[in-house]
Amino acid sequence: MTARRFHVEGIVQGVGFRPFVYRTASALGLDGWVANVNGHVEGEVAGPARAVDEFAARLRTDAPALARVRRVRLTDGAPRPEYGPGFLVRHSAPAGPDTAPREIPPDAAICAACLAELRDPRDRRHRYPFINCTDCGPRATIIEDLPYDRVRTTMRRFPLCPRCAAEYADPADRRFHAEPVACPVCGPRLAWDDLRGEEALRAAVEAVEAGRIVALKGIGGYQLVCAAGDAAAVAELRRRKRRPAKPFAVMVPDVGAAARLARVGAAEEQLLTSPERPVVLLARRRRRGADPLAPQVHPGLARVGLFLPTTGLHHLLLDELARPLVVTSGNRSDEPIAIDDTEARRTLAGVADGFLTHDRPIRSRYDDSVVQFAGRTRITVRRARGLAPAPLPLAVNTPVAGAGAQLKHTFTLAADGRAHLGPHTGDLADASAYDAFLASYTNLKRLTGIEPTVLAHDLHPGYLSTQWAEAQPVRRIPVQHHHAHVAACAAEHGVQGPFLGVAYDGLGLGDDGTLWGGEILLADLSGYRRVGRFATAPLPGGDAAVRHPSRTALGQLFGGETLGSPHPYPWLARPFTDRLDPAEVTAVRAMVARGVNCPRASSAGRLFDTVAALLGLCDRVSYEGEAAVLLEAAAGAEHAAALAHRVVRAQGLWVYDSAPTLADLLSRQLDGEPVQRLAAAFHLTLGIVTAELVARAVAEGAPRTVCLGGGCFVNRRLVTEVKRRLHAQGLRVLVGGQVPVGDGGISYGQAAVAAARLAGER
The missing domain is CATH 3.90.870.30 (DHBP synthase)
Structure with a gap:
C-alpha cells in the first residue's frame, strides 16, 4: 500500500473540487479523506501505488470546469493511515498558520442542468429563482470567510431542509457539498x-x-x-x-x-x-x-x-x-x-x-463585467462579476498592492506569483465610491490573506487613491500613470525584458510635472524612458476642459504647440468658432494668451475630443470618453484618405505634430467632405502616426515587442489600425486581454512595477 498527502492550490473552493476528489478516489478504490483548509484543498489517499499515481495525475488534468489548479504538492503519507476504509469528505479545518494566499472563486452563471430543472414542472426546484449546484451560482458575492463552507457564507442563515441536506451529503449528486444549495422550502425567497x-x-x-x-x-x-x-x-x-x-x-x-x-x-x-x-x-x-x-x-x-x-x-x-x-x-x-x-x-x-x-444578503459588491473584441483581439473594458477576483499571473514574491487611479478605479493585491485584481469601483471622486473601495479592499485583503508590505500608487497628488496610499504605514512606491498602463499589458503577457510601450489615454501626471497622455516609452517592468509623445496643447479651465471638448478644441486652435509648421486655423476654424458662444470663445482666447488655468497636455484622448468637437459630434460630455466613443461610431466602416501628419524631433523626443492634421481636417470639412469620412481619416492617421513613432524608436535600437495601453485602446478601430501597421513592420504587438486596457488596469500595472523594483533590489 502507498499513502500520499496532497495539497492543492488555486481556485479549488466553491467549484466542486472536494466532490471531484471524492469521486475520483472512490472510482480508483482508494481510502483517505479530503477537506478545505484555509483557501486550499488538502487530504490523503492510500491504496495500490498505480492507483495513487493515477489519482495524482487526475488532480491536475480532470478538475471541475470552474476550478483553476495552480499547484499540486504531494508528500509521503502515514505508513499506517489513521482513517478506516473508504474515502471521506471531512469538515473544513479552521484557518491556521498557512501563509500562502488564498484564491476566491468568482460567481458563475446558471448552468444548463440547473436551467433545465428551473423549467421542468416535475422538478421540485421548478421556477425557483435561486437554483444552483457545484457548477454554478454565487461565490465571491456571498463568501464571508474561508475555508469555503456554508457556515462562512451569507447562506448560513438558511438551514438545509432534509431533501437538500440529503443532496448535499450524497457523493453521486450534482449538489454534493454545493454550499449555496437551496430550494423553495429552505432557501431565499x-x-x-x-x-x-x-x-x-x-x-x-x-x-x-x-x-x-x-x-x-x-x-x-x-x-x-x-x-x-x-x-x-x-x-x-x-x-x-x-x-x-x-x-x-x-x-x-x-x-x-x-x-x-x-x-x-x-x-x-x-x-x-x-x-x-x-x-x-x-x-x-x-x-x-x-x-x-x-x-x-x-x-x-x-x-x-x-x-x-x-x-x-x-x-x-x-x-x-x-x-x-x-x-x-x-x-x-x-x-x-x-x-x-x-x-x-x-x-x-x-x-x-x-x-x-x-432575503439572501450580498457580502461583496460586483458590477457586471464588460468585454469586446477587435477582430481576434479581446479587450476588457471592465473587470467585475464573473471575472474578478480570479487571480492573474504576476512575477511577485513580496506581498504588494496597487492603489489604482481615480477613474474606473480598481485595486490589486499580489503575492506568491498571483495578482488579485479587485472589482470595478467607479470614480473615486464620489464619496460613496471611495467608501466602497475601502470596504472592498479590506474584505479582499482578509479573504486572500495578503497583507501588503509595499504599496504602489500613482504620481498624481490629487488622486484619492494616492492620498490614501500615502497615509498607509507601509513602504510606498510611486508609479507613473502611463508606465503602469503599458506595464500591465507586459505583465499580463509575461514579457520579461525591455519593450516599447504605446500609452494613449486622457490624462496622467508625467514625471516632469506636466500632463501626459500620448506617449511612447522605452520600458521594462521596473522603469522607463520617454522616447516619443504627442504635441501639447492647453486645457482651458483645467478639468473643465475634459467635460467640454469644445474648450479642448479651442485650446488646440489658440495655443497648440508650435513645432515649425504653420497653424492656419483662424479662417479654417471659423465655422466651428461661429457656432459657439462668442463670450466663451473670447474668454478662452484670453485664458490661453495669458496662460491662466491652462495646463498643457500631450494627450491622445484630448485630441480625440478636439476632433469630435470640430466635426460637430460632441461639445460637452455627459460621461468620460463620450466624445471619443461618438467619433469612433461616426467612422463606422468608412474608408478615407489619411490626413496630413508630421513627426519631428524636439527636445530629444520624437513628437507627433498634430497641427497639419487639424488643418487638413478643417480644410477638407470646408470642402464638404462628410463627417463620417473625416472621422475615419483621423483614425487612419493615428494608426500611421503611431507606426511612424514606433519605427523611429526601433531604428534607434528599441525592442521589437510593443505593448499597447491606455483608455484610447478601447477604441476597436484604433487598435486594429495600430496593430495592422505595426505587424507590417514585423513587430510583436500585445494588448491586455484579461486586464482592462483603461484605468481599470492601472492597479495591476502598479503592482507589476513594484514587484519588479523589489526583485531588482535583491
Missing part, C-alpha cells in the same frame, strides 16, 4: 412589498409590462430593469438615473436573440455563454422593420452591450416578458452599485417604481 415568491415575481413582471422601472436585487448588487423597446421607459430611466447618454446594457434570453440584434462571432458567442457572462459589446444589425430596442438604449452608437441571464431569476423575468430588457447598474451615475437592502431603497427611491428583492 423573493419579495415585492408584502408579496412573496411567485406573487412578487408577477408584480415585477406587471410593472415592467406597464412601462415602469424595477430595482432588482441581482447576484452582485441591485440592477435597474425596464423594457428595452419602451422608449418612454428608457428615457425616464435616463432622467432619473442622471445618465443622459451613456449606453445601457441589454439582457436577452439566449444567443439566438443576441444574434437577431447584433453580429455575434464565434469568440463573442463563447464569451456570451461562458460562466462569466460579461456584457459583450457587439455591432448592431441594420433593421428594416420595427427595432426591438428603443433609440435611447445606445444613442448615436452602432454597437450595443448584450449579455445573457446570469441567474434563474433573470431567466424567469425574460421568460415571462418575452422581450429584451435594459439591465443596468443599480445606482445613480458615478455612485457604486447598491448591495444593502436599506441602502438600495434609500439611494434608488427616486429611480425605481418598485423593488424585487430577496
Whole structure:
C-alpha cells in the first residue's frame, strides 16, 4: 500500500473540487479523506501505488470546469493511515498558520442542468429563482470567510431542509457539498412589498409590462430593469438615473436573440455563454422593420452591450416578458452599485417604481463585467462579476498592492506569483465610491490573506487613491500613470525584458510635472524612458476642459504647440468658432494668451475630443470618453484618405505634430467632405502616426515587442489600425486581454512595477 498527502492550490473552493476528489478516489478504490483548509484543498489517499499515481495525475488534468489548479504538492503519507476504509469528505479545518494566499472563486452563471430543472414542472426546484449546484451560482458575492463552507457564507442563515441536506451529503449528486444549495422550502425567497415568491415575481413582471422601472436585487448588487423597446421607459430611466447618454446594457434570453440584434462571432458567442457572462459589446444589425430596442438604449452608437441571464431569476423575468430588457447598474451615475437592502431603497427611491428583492444578503459588491473584441483581439473594458477576483499571473514574491487611479478605479493585491485584481469601483471622486473601495479592499485583503508590505500608487497628488496610499504605514512606491498602463499589458503577457510601450489615454501626471497622455516609452517592468509623445496643447479651465471638448478644441486652435509648421486655423476654424458662444470663445482666447488655468497636455484622448468637437459630434460630455466613443461610431466602416501628419524631433523626443492634421481636417470639412469620412481619416492617421513613432524608436535600437495601453485602446478601430501597421513592420504587438486596457488596469500595472523594483533590489 502507498499513502500520499496532497495539497492543492488555486481556485479549488466553491467549484466542486472536494466532490471531484471524492469521486475520483472512490472510482480508483482508494481510502483517505479530503477537506478545505484555509483557501486550499488538502487530504490523503492510500491504496495500490498505480492507483495513487493515477489519482495524482487526475488532480491536475480532470478538475471541475470552474476550478483553476495552480499547484499540486504531494508528500509521503502515514505508513499506517489513521482513517478506516473508504474515502471521506471531512469538515473544513479552521484557518491556521498557512501563509500562502488564498484564491476566491468568482460567481458563475446558471448552468444548463440547473436551467433545465428551473423549467421542468416535475422538478421540485421548478421556477425557483435561486437554483444552483457545484457548477454554478454565487461565490465571491456571498463568501464571508474561508475555508469555503456554508457556515462562512451569507447562506448560513438558511438551514438545509432534509431533501437538500440529503443532496448535499450524497457523493453521486450534482449538489454534493454545493454550499449555496437551496430550494423553495429552505432557501431565499423573493419579495415585492408584502408579496412573496411567485406573487412578487408577477408584480415585477406587471410593472415592467406597464412601462415602469424595477430595482432588482441581482447576484452582485441591485440592477435597474425596464423594457428595452419602451422608449418612454428608457428615457425616464435616463432622467432619473442622471445618465443622459451613456449606453445601457441589454439582457436577452439566449444567443439566438443576441444574434437577431447584433453580429455575434464565434469568440463573442463563447464569451456570451461562458460562466462569466460579461456584457459583450457587439455591432448592431441594420433593421428594416420595427427595432426591438428603443433609440435611447445606445444613442448615436452602432454597437450595443448584450449579455445573457446570469441567474434563474433573470431567466424567469425574460421568460415571462418575452422581450429584451435594459439591465443596468443599480445606482445613480458615478455612485457604486447598491448591495444593502436599506441602502438600495434609500439611494434608488427616486429611480425605481418598485423593488424585487430577496432575503439572501450580498457580502461583496460586483458590477457586471464588460468585454469586446477587435477582430481576434479581446479587450476588457471592465473587470467585475464573473471575472474578478480570479487571480492573474504576476512575477511577485513580496506581498504588494496597487492603489489604482481615480477613474474606473480598481485595486490589486499580489503575492506568491498571483495578482488579485479587485472589482470595478467607479470614480473615486464620489464619496460613496471611495467608501466602497475601502470596504472592498479590506474584505479582499482578509479573504486572500495578503497583507501588503509595499504599496504602489500613482504620481498624481490629487488622486484619492494616492492620498490614501500615502497615509498607509507601509513602504510606498510611486508609479507613473502611463508606465503602469503599458506595464500591465507586459505583465499580463509575461514579457520579461525591455519593450516599447504605446500609452494613449486622457490624462496622467508625467514625471516632469506636466500632463501626459500620448506617449511612447522605452520600458521594462521596473522603469522607463520617454522616447516619443504627442504635441501639447492647453486645457482651458483645467478639468473643465475634459467635460467640454469644445474648450479642448479651442485650446488646440489658440495655443497648440508650435513645432515649425504653420497653424492656419483662424479662417479654417471659423465655422466651428461661429457656432459657439462668442463670450466663451473670447474668454478662452484670453485664458490661453495669458496662460491662466491652462495646463498643457500631450494627450491622445484630448485630441480625440478636439476632433469630435470640430466635426460637430460632441461639445460637452455627459460621461468620460463620450466624445471619443461618438467619433469612433461616426467612422463606422468608412474608408478615407489619411490626413496630413508630421513627426519631428524636439527636445530629444520624437513628437507627433498634430497641427497639419487639424488643418487638413478643417480644410477638407470646408470642402464638404462628410463627417463620417473625416472621422475615419483621423483614425487612419493615428494608426500611421503611431507606426511612424514606433519605427523611429526601433531604428534607434528599441525592442521589437510593443505593448499597447491606455483608455484610447478601447477604441476597436484604433487598435486594429495600430496593430495592422505595426505587424507590417514585423513587430510583436500585445494588448491586455484579461486586464482592462483603461484605468481599470492601472492597479495591476502598479503592482507589476513594484514587484519588479523589489526583485531588482535583491
